[in-house]
Amino acid sequence: MVNAGSPAALACHGLGKTFSSGSRVIQALDGIDLTVTPGRITGLIGPDGAGKTTLMRLAAGLLRADAGELRVLDLDVSREPLAVQSVIGYMPQRFGLYEDLSVQENLDLYADLQGVLAVERRGRYAELLHMVGLARFTARLAGRLSGGMKQKLGLACTLVRPPRLLLLDEPTVGVDPVSRRELWAIVQRLVREEGVSVLLSTAYLDEAERCDEVILLHQGRLLGQGTPASFSEPLTGRCYLVNAPTIPKRRLQMRLTALPAVADAIIQGESVRVVARAVGPLDLSSLDAGPAGVEIRPVVPNFEDAFIIRLQGEHDATTEESPPLPMAATMANDDAAVIRVDRVQRRFGEFYAVKDVSFEVRRGEIFGLLGANGAGKSTTFRMLCGLLPASGGQLEVAGHDLRHAAAQARGRIGYMAQRFSLYGNLTVAQNLRFFASAYGLTGQRRRERIRWALDGFDLERYADMASGDLPLGYKQRLAMAAALMHEPDILFLDEPTSGVDPLARREFWHRINLLAEQGVTVLVTTHFMDEANYCDRLVIMADGEVLAQGTPAETKARFRDAERSDPTMEDAFIALIEQRAQTAGEPA
Template sequence: MNTADSDIAIRLRSLSHAFAGRPALHALDADIRRGIITGLVGPDGAGKTTLLRLMAGLLKPDSGSLQVEGLDPVTAGDALRTQLGYMPQKFGLYEDLTVLENLTLYADLRGVTGAAREESFQRLLAFTDLARFTDRLAGKLSGGMKQKLGLACTLLGSPRILLLDEPCVGVDPISRRELWRMVSSLADGGMAVLWSTSYLDEAELCGEVLLMHEGRLQYSGSPQALMDSMQGRSLLLQGIAGNRRQVLRRALRCPQVIDGALQGHAVRLVLRTAGELPDLSSLQAGPDASLQAVKPRLEDAFIDLLGGGPGGDSPLTEHMPPARLPDGVDADAVIVAEQLTRRFGDFVATDHVDFRIRRGEIFGLLGPNGAGKSTTFKMMCGLLPVSSGAARVMGLDLKKSASQARQQIGYMAQKFALYSNLSVAQNLEFFSGIYGLSGARQRAAVTDMVRVFALQPFLAMNAGELPLGFKQRLALACALMHQPPLLFLDEPTSGVDPVSRREFWSHINSLVDKGVTVMVTTHFMDEAEYCDRIGLVYRGRMIASGTPDELKAMVASPALPDPGMEDAFIALVERDDRLREAT
């Protein structure tokens, strides 16, 4: 074996797999090398999880060859088990066991005993910074800490290959960076790491990437080389006067533009061909608007490989009527929190939080896992009682009129709170009934949502069997059934690929233009750019608020003159830690 071959940990040749005759992978050829993180990137349904399961020996290929450490994962599974660590999307932590009990269980399963077990526990607890939490129940850990514990369990037995399936879904930026640092150190030590992700900024950091779409490999190689191929095609439209959402919509209608997204008060565009610019006057962005070339992102190249984004027009524009406020409701205070506090025993989850949200505004609640944003969010929806302070929506006090207030709200829960064992049609009927629709009005609402979100082909399918992007469509359809003036979105695009996220935000932008008021939580920092204002929650308190550009300006420095939203998020949280330590 030559040196080049010895660097290869996993080799795929013409690898194909199908489910019930439906192709999932088409003749894949790729090599996964040791000593680097290889990113596995693709939209929902691209075949990423199928590929990882084949590598882990959980599925048998239909054709082609797959070698992991020179072994066939199916026929040599026992020999391979000690060399491979596999962390699926829903890693099987036992939430009623402690951190140490989970480690002990997985050590038993992997045959790690005696002195080797004790040494492994000490090393992994130090590596993941969980040594202080060995007696804590896994169910009481934050999202980031659960992922660290899952990683520790996966690393028991010192595997040579690590397969990670979307390890950062639902994890805040600080925990994502910590997890990335830990895995990078493993790769630096010679481990082969395959990291499946829907975060394209994460994939930019990988040594190599495999970009997949509909079971086919679209690109294999350096992410930097792919980004370099986009030079001259990524632009920032600055100096916008007027409604930036409408400017984005007009830009996406231009034949020269294949993708676009909001970036603070600017609009980021990707051109079909370098040098062929849209007509600025057609964008109606104001007299001071200008286009400036910016560094391409991997996401630009990814969407280009898929033939462009979904566009900016939403059928909701025609369907939804303008959102109207009841008489006497202040348009500048449609959603109000005043000294909002929630206690669980002696623990203060939300601590005297204040904010006001205007009609037709998108307000983002950001914060690390366990910071209190979900508690705040649930109180504002009327799903959790308020300990003290006030929460009002549409002039209704949620302490006194929670049921009445909920009829004004469309709620899209984290992980899409659909009934997976009911069909798409049954979910639509159920949720429309919850929102008080019946008879001809209910039938009309269901028909409209099926048309608007193109759900007709899936009506008989159980919701649990839908691709993630279509689950998202169905969840949004259910939330909008009663045409609410307020929309509450709890991490609405967690785990969803960039194309589906673009489509989702085109719907939200069209609703906001109709006067719908939106409150959203998210861990996608590029998604936070769509918000008009942001409140950053940490340790139960609101530590910063303002527009996305204002939050970025708070942390700008000579060393970091042009910070992104993730930079701002992390710097503001770290600043608050320093202030607490100093007092």
């Protein structure tokens, strides 16, 4: 419980911060005025490059502001950074776990760094390990933990000394829905039971709905602050779910997006969610949906609707549609299987990362590979790209058996790795030139493709910046541009939108849909369950095995019951994982 006279968790007035990159000056924060109420969860929301991480690093005393005043728990950060650091906890996007140390050794190290007395540690450790569910894993090396477990260990290390203000910079990026739910339960418990104030940035806009208050930043400026409902309520009467039985939902979404009356359209379940540009009846007669017509149902607006519409109005370049990716002349239009996986295994010593996995992917299909952290998705990807040999089974890509013709197969595919895998010390432009040359592009064609990448992925303004210094979302854009440089007819995307803001995710999926429409085969992994609805078919994996396979509608239908008449993909995913855990006799 917070007293009425408690100081603000964070308050700033006229806060400004600039950075220099080459000859350019970047205004990361521009005259920010805001107050964070104590004892609540406040969401810090904004697109890539909005200034969220800069604000958190200033609040943690790791950067010095160029202008204005910043106070944390009534302490002047510029004058008393050490005092501020003694009362806050800060978990950055990439928390510094030591992967060669065990869970217990990481806790001990952070307790030493934070000056926690030995007599206080045993009780605090027990409490934290129980809270994050790692009590059984204290001897395991941090490097052997799944992504979700690493995030929970990072949070535990941050909390070794109880903070009054907890700064969490995108703590759920790259973790599966089960781990995301668990992390949120931990954060809510900290606020409810320990009175901790939390400032949390996130790329998941459904998480913004869970916050008590939201701060919206864009290009270093404050666009608004209030409850999530205060942002969404002005869109009342403008939001709909649209179905057209004769038009596939992915194609329907693309056609709706092109209509002048539509401000935004995304796939939601088996429908398309539309935000109209104005209040009033939505006229979709131009869709020409045949005798079955179009079904339109009004729905209540949510925070994501409000975020997208607000950002569209602020978007400086109004996002020109990039030209479709031209395909190789030899690409066939049939729906033959171009990827075959038959009882594939991958062992690391006695450990099976992938065990008897089988599926096929047809030409022009978007095929989803879903699973909890450590399920074997990335290992499967690496085998399909010829980067890792299978221990058993058959792998065939573009008609090539990967046991004998991996190099020929690699020439037909594009691959975007889960972790940023380009050259961090090279600039964006240098990376693009390198990959264009590596794929054999020369002369005018090479120049055209580099220009296409810079324009189509909004990378021109970062062209001379070291790629390792890019905001996370722009790293993802650069990685995808490099994967498409040679116009592959099979594309492997491993978490392509992890950490990317919703505007950029829409652009990514618009491009992926265009590629599929032109016959490109796409195999994609994602932790955004709403993105699974863009897939034609998918498999869900756990512990290296396939739990379910089919269309998104078939997968969700398995878990339709009296309590869940219209289950989401997240409902289905969590239910499958929980069933698996119950069968194995382990906690979910």
